[in-house]
Amino acid sequence: MIRxxxxxxxxxxxxxxxxxxxxxxxxxxxIAISVLAFNDxxxxxxxxxxxxxxxxxxxxxxxVGLFHDTDLLRSIWISLETAFAMAVLxxxxxxxxxxxxxxxxxxxxxxxxxxxxxxxxxxxxxxGISILLSSTxxxxxxxxxxxxxxxxxxPGFWLVVxxxxxxxxxxxxxxxxxxxxxxDPQLEEAALSLKATRLQAIxxxxxxxxxxxxxxAFAVTFIMSxxxxxxxxxxxxxxxxLPVELFSRIKFSSTPVLNAVSFMIVLFxxxxxxxxxxTNRKK
Amino acid sequence: xxxxxxxxxxxxxxxxxxxxxxxxxxxxxxxxxxxxxxGDSSSVFxxxxxxxxxxxxxxWFTFLNTVIYAIGITLLAFVVTFPVAFxxxxxxxxxxxxxxxxxxxxxxxxxxxxxxYGWVIILGDHGVIxxxxxxxxxxxxxxxxxxxxxxxxxxxxxxxxxxxxxxVMTTLESLDDSLIEAASDLGASKFTIFRRIIIPHAMPxxxxxxxxxxxxxxxxxxxxxxxxxxSNLWFTEQIYNQFLSTFNWNQGAAFGxxxxxxxxxxxxxxxxxxxxxxxxxxx
Numbered sequence: 350m351i352r353x354x355x356x357x358x359x360x361x362x363x364x365x366x367x368x369x370x371x372x373x374x375x376x377x378x379x380i381a382i383s384v385l386a387f388n389d390x391x392x393x394x395x396x397x398x399x400x401x402x403x404x405x406x407x408x409x410x411x412x413v414g415l416f417h418d419t420d421l422l423r424s425i426w427i428s429l430e431t432a433f434a435m436a437v438l439x440x441x442x443x444x445x446x447x448x449x450x451x452x453x454x455x456x457x458x459x460x461x462x463x464x465x466x467x468x469x470x471x472x473x474x475x476x477g478i479s480i481l482l483s484s485t486x487x488x489x490x491x492x493x494x495x496x497x498x499x500x501x502x503x504p505g506f507w508l509v510v511x512x513x514x515x516x517x518x519x520x521x522x523x524x525x526x527x528x529x530x531x532x533d534p535q536l537e538e539a540a541l542s543l544k545a546t547r548l549q550a551i552x553x554x555x556x557x558x559x560x561x562x563x564x565x566a567f568a569v570t571f572i573m574s575x576x577x578x579x580x581x582x583x584x585x586x587x588x589x590x591l592p593v594e595l596f597s598r599i600k601f602s603s604t605p606v607l608n609a610v611s612f613m614i615v616l617f618x619x620x621x622x623x624x625x626x627x628t629n630r631k632k
Numbered sequence: 633x634x635x636x637x638x639x640x641x642x643x644x645x646x647x648x649x650x651x652x653x654x655x656x657x658x659x660x661x662x663x664x665x666x667x668x669x670x671g672d673s674s675s676v677f678x679x680x681x682x683x684x685x686x687x688x689x690x691x692w693f694t695f696l697n698t699v700i701y702a703i704g705i706t707l708l709a710f711v712v713t714f715p716v717a718f719x720x721x722x723x724x725x726x727x728x729x730x731x732x733x734x735x736x737x738x739x740x741x742x743x744x745x746x747x748x749y750g751w752v753i754i755l756g757d758h759g760v761i762x763x764x765x766x767x768x769x770x771x772x773x774x775x776x777x778x779x780x781x782x783x784x785x786x787x788x789x790x791x792x793x794x795x796x797x798x799x800v801m802t803t804l805e806s807l808d809d810s811l812i813e814a815a816s817d818l819g820a821s822k823f824t825i826f827r828r829i830i831i832p833h834a835m836p837x838x839x840x841x842x843x844x845x846x847x848x849x850x851x852x853x854x855x856x857x858x859x860x861x862x863s864n865l866w867f868t869e870q871i872y873n874q875f876l877s878t879f880n881w882n883q884g885a886a887f888g889x890x891x892x893x894x895x896x897x898x899x900x901x902x903x904x905x906x907x908x909x910x911x912x913x914x915x
Contacts, residue, residue: 378749
């Protein structure tokens with residue numbers, strides 16, 4: 350049953366067969382996309398018409414490859430900008446929240462912590478619509494009462510960033526808290542007894558200790574933002590992010606250029622995953 | 633103000649801004665908006681948005697259908713991935729465990745839009761499955777797999793199941809192998825060990841995973857919209873329609889609030905039945 354116990358061959362091979370089937374199920378969509386990105390065809394699926402790089406490099410009437418598809422490239426760029434802004438915000442506020450909830454004692458701490466982790470169990474669509482409703486309300490109020498036209502409150506880049514940050518900070522908080530739990534408070538006490546202020550102790554003792562978790566939280570929130578659709582769709586202005594652009598193409602005008610861009614994402618993630626595997630092994 | 637107090641407010645204020653402006657106020661706004669009637673500027677509270685929900689069969693039936701599907705997919709995710717979680721933590725040679733675990737994460741990081749698109753390519757009339765079956769001579773014309781409840785369920789399972797696997801693996805890792813060995817030495821059957829030792833120990837992970845899977849499935853839009861058929865009923869689609877097509881935001885707010893209530897209720901029940909706290913879900 351486990352490594353140290355003997356098993357019948359039937360059980361052992363049956364189990365292994367199921368695991369193989371599972372991993373085929375897992376990688377099948379990724380393999381299908383990757384192979385068909387190189388199909389010399391105008392349809393996204395089979396049959397196979399031979400190898401071609403058209404969907405990456407072509408620039409003809411019939412075929413526009415990924416590197417000439419300005420709308421698609423633009424949406425990738427917007428997604429990168431959004432993900433960067435969201436990950437920076439989420440990591441900073443997530444770190445502050447972790448320090449606050451792990452190391453400080455104050456009234457209503459339990460209640461605040463409840464709200465801080467609530468985004469884990471709130472569907473993304475709910476966060477999207479409720480932030481849209483309240484930002485529109487505030488925007489209208491500023492406009493009619495004070496004549497201020499504040500763009501931050503209407504759908505667009507910053508509203509998407511703040512919408513995604515509302516749950517991104519939760520994930521950063523959890524990742525950083527997990528490491529902070531292993532922190533030896535005596536280190537900070539030593540700094541305090543040597544006349545450091547609390548903020549100096551955080552800056553020079555606690556933050557360096559948290560560095561791996563902070564980098565991890567930045568990477569995780571960046572990827573979450575890059576892939577997010579459910580919250581983003583409600584807060585988007587005239588500049589779609591990559592998932593929103595992909596969605597409308599899949600629905601209305603799918604060409605194999607979608608396979609090409611998907612292949613690039615799969616390739617990128619695989620490289621990142623391989624790097625993380627080797628750096629973890631070194632430790 | 634002493635140094636400690638200064639540090640406390642330095643941490644507290646950004647966290648409070650995050651929780652109040654992006655979590656608490658928007659949800660209150662969602663609740664209030666759901667009692668307003670579209671186009672009626674008088675601020676009288678009205679139950680109309682909710683009576684429409686109960687009067688029109690299409691709305692409450694879709695709602696019910698979505699909840700039942702979400703519970704079904706959650707159970708399926710457990711059945712499909714539990715053997716995998718057990719294999720990766722207790723059976724497979726430790727050399728391969730980290731590599732295989734990383735392979736589980738790749739589809740998560742690649743993102744829902746890309747993997748769902750992959751399933752479009754696989755399940756379509758000229759998709760990988762139909763073309764393979766025709767090539768093997770098993771069928772002579774394509775069978776309809778795409779745009780059915782079947783393809784929708786595959787997509788929902790695929791995008792959510794790994795959120796079950798990972799927490800279950802975390803709890804299984806903390807299970808001491810010698811407990812299983814002892815039970816086996818005392819003559820317990822595999823089934824007894826599974827039911828009396830493994831499942832009870834993994835329960836917190838199963839509940840955590842189940843909660844996240846349920847929330848993701850009930851709030852998903854991409855898989856039902858892209859992979860589901862025209863007659864397919866999914867409640868988030870009603871919310872999207874109200875917000876993005878008919879622009880009846882107050883009706884949409886009522887639907888959103890109902891979705892939030894049902895998902896919170898199911899999660900609360902799961903926590904009560906298993907004697908767990910929400911604070912533990914994230915860990």
